[in-house]
Amino acid sequence: MRANLASSIAVSCAAVLALPLSLATPAGAAGAFPTVPGAASAAPAVPPAAEPAGSTRSIPLEPLADPASDGPRDRVLGSAAAAGRGLVRRDVRPFSLVGVVWDDVHAALHGTVQVRTRATGGGLWSDWQSVETHNDEHGADPGTAEGHSRALRGSTAPLWVGDSDGVEIRVRPEEHVREGGGGREPAAPLPAGLRLELVDPGPEPAAEARDRVLPAAGAQAAAPLELPALTRAQTLATLPAAAAAAKPYIGPRPKIITRKGWGADEKLRERGFVYTKTIKAAFVHHSATGNRYTCRQAPSVLRSIYRYHVVSSGWRDFGYNFAVDKCGNIYEGRAGGVAKAVMGAHTLGFNTNSMGIAVLGSYGGTTPPAAAVTAVARLTAWKLGLYGVNPKGKTYLTSGGGNLYKKGSKVKFNVIAGHRDGFATECPGVRLYGKLGTARSASAKYQGRR
Structure with missing residues (x-):
C-alpha cells in the first residue's frame, strides 16, 4: 500500500501547496497549526515523543x-x-x-x-x-x-x-x-x-502543560493539543488582505482538538498526505459506533476507530476529516492540516473536493444533541468559508463511482449534505439527517450571511 501511494501523494501535494500561507494563526493568537512542508515530495510524518500504545x-x-x-x-x-x-x-x-x-x-x-x-x-x-x-x-x-x-x-x-x-x-x-x-x-x-x-485504544495521552511557551531559536515547535477558538476578526486576520476582501464570509474558527490532543499514534498511518484541489461540500456522517460513550471517552473512541480504519480495514489513515462528539467538541481527523483540502475516505465516490464530518454515535433512532449540530454548523462556517463556499448553497461534484451515481456523473448536492445523498445508505441516520437544514442556516449566519 505504501509503495502504491507514493506517486499520487507527490502530485497531490504539489497542487495543494499553491494555497496561500495565510491559513496560519494570526500574530498574537496561540496554537498555530503546522503547515505542510515543501512541494517537492510528500511530507513525512513526525511522530510525537510519546503515544498511547493500544x-x-x-x-x-x-x-x-x-x-x-x-x-x-x-x-x-x-x-x-x-x-x-x-x-x-x-x-x-x-x-x-x-x-x-x-x-x-x-x-x-x-x-x-x-x-x-x-x-x-x-x-x-x-x-x-x-x-x-x-x-x-x-x-x-x-x-x-x-x-x-x-x-x-x-x-x-x-x-x-x-x-x-x-x-x-x-x-x-x-x-x-x-x-x-x-x-x-x-x-x-x-x-x-x-x-x-x-x-x-490504549491509555489517555500523558497530561501535558497547556501553557504555550515559545521554542528556542531554531527549535521546532511541538504540535499543540488543541487549536483555540478565534474571533471572526482574528480568523480574517489569518488571510492576506486581498484574500480576506475576496472571501468576506468566513465563520470564526472553532476550537479544534488536534490529533495529538486525542492521542493519535502517527506511526500507524501512511506517511505523507494526499490532497484534493478544493473544498466544495461537506458530507455529514454518524460513526454508527453506538451512543454508549461519555464525552470524556471520546478521545478513546477516536483512537479505536483510527486503529480499526488503518490496522483492521487497511485504510491509509482515519477516514473522516473531522469528528464531533455528543458534547460538541470538534476533533481533527485525517492528518494533513485542518485548513487544507485533505483527501478523506468517508463518502465513497465523492471524496474529491469534499470534506467528511462524523458525529460520534448512532442517530437512526436517537436525536443528536443540539451541541453536536451546533458544532457541525460552526466547523462548516469556518472551513467552507476558507474556500468561499456558502453553506446554504448548492454545488456539483463528479462521481468517482458508487451505487447511486455511475462514475463520471455530475451530481448536484446541498453544500452541507448527508452521506445518503451520495450513496444508498442509512448514514447519517434519519434523526441527524433531519437536522442538516438547521446546520445549514446556522452555518451561514456564523459566516455573516443573512
Missing part, C-alpha cells in the same frame, strides 16, 4: 452450531443456521471496540452481526448488540491509490462497547424460503476470512 487482536470466526441460540454449544440442528459463524463466550485481553473484517473488500456481508461483551472486572454480560454490516459506502474513491490498495479488507462498522474482557459473537447469513416449501436456506454465503477485531 493494540488490535484479530480472531478468526468459527462455524457455529446454531448462532440463533443463546446457548454456547448447541449441536447442529440441520438448519440453515449451521452456515453461521462466530465465537462462544470467551475471556480475552481488555478491549473497548469491536468489528468484523473479511478478506475481499468487494464482497458484501449479507446477514446480521451481533455481539455481547462482559465489562472488565464486573462479570456482567451485556445484551446482544447489533453491528452495522453495511460499511462499504465509506472508504476511498474507486480508481485512487488508496482505493486499490492490497491491504484493504471488507469490514462492518465498528461498535464501541467500553472497557471489556469477555466477548461472544454470532454472524448469521440472510435466509430465504426454499422452493417447494422445503425450509429455509442462506440467500448468499458469508464472506471468506471472517475475523473478529478487538481494539484496545
Whole structure:
C-alpha cells in the first residue's frame, strides 16, 4: 500500500501547496497549526515523543452450531443456521471496540452481526448488540491509490462497547424460503476470512502543560493539543488582505482538538498526505459506533476507530476529516492540516473536493444533541468559508463511482449534505439527517450571511 501511494501523494501535494500561507494563526493568537512542508515530495510524518500504545487482536470466526441460540454449544440442528459463524463466550485481553473484517473488500456481508461483551472486572454480560454490516459506502474513491490498495479488507462498522474482557459473537447469513416449501436456506454465503477485531485504544495521552511557551531559536515547535477558538476578526486576520476582501464570509474558527490532543499514534498511518484541489461540500456522517460513550471517552473512541480504519480495514489513515462528539467538541481527523483540502475516505465516490464530518454515535433512532449540530454548523462556517463556499448553497461534484451515481456523473448536492445523498445508505441516520437544514442556516449566519 505504501509503495502504491507514493506517486499520487507527490502530485497531490504539489497542487495543494499553491494555497496561500495565510491559513496560519494570526500574530498574537496561540496554537498555530503546522503547515505542510515543501512541494517537492510528500511530507513525512513526525511522530510525537510519546503515544498511547493500544493494540488490535484479530480472531478468526468459527462455524457455529446454531448462532440463533443463546446457548454456547448447541449441536447442529440441520438448519440453515449451521452456515453461521462466530465465537462462544470467551475471556480475552481488555478491549473497548469491536468489528468484523473479511478478506475481499468487494464482497458484501449479507446477514446480521451481533455481539455481547462482559465489562472488565464486573462479570456482567451485556445484551446482544447489533453491528452495522453495511460499511462499504465509506472508504476511498474507486480508481485512487488508496482505493486499490492490497491491504484493504471488507469490514462492518465498528461498535464501541467500553472497557471489556469477555466477548461472544454470532454472524448469521440472510435466509430465504426454499422452493417447494422445503425450509429455509442462506440467500448468499458469508464472506471468506471472517475475523473478529478487538481494539484496545490504549491509555489517555500523558497530561501535558497547556501553557504555550515559545521554542528556542531554531527549535521546532511541538504540535499543540488543541487549536483555540478565534474571533471572526482574528480568523480574517489569518488571510492576506486581498484574500480576506475576496472571501468576506468566513465563520470564526472553532476550537479544534488536534490529533495529538486525542492521542493519535502517527506511526500507524501512511506517511505523507494526499490532497484534493478544493473544498466544495461537506458530507455529514454518524460513526454508527453506538451512543454508549461519555464525552470524556471520546478521545478513546477516536483512537479505536483510527486503529480499526488503518490496522483492521487497511485504510491509509482515519477516514473522516473531522469528528464531533455528543458534547460538541470538534476533533481533527485525517492528518494533513485542518485548513487544507485533505483527501478523506468517508463518502465513497465523492471524496474529491469534499470534506467528511462524523458525529460520534448512532442517530437512526436517537436525536443528536443540539451541541453536536451546533458544532457541525460552526466547523462548516469556518472551513467552507476558507474556500468561499456558502453553506446554504448548492454545488456539483463528479462521481468517482458508487451505487447511486455511475462514475463520471455530475451530481448536484446541498453544500452541507448527508452521506445518503451520495450513496444508498442509512448514514447519517434519519434523526441527524433531519437536522442538516438547521446546520445549514446556522452555518451561514456564523459566516455573516443573512
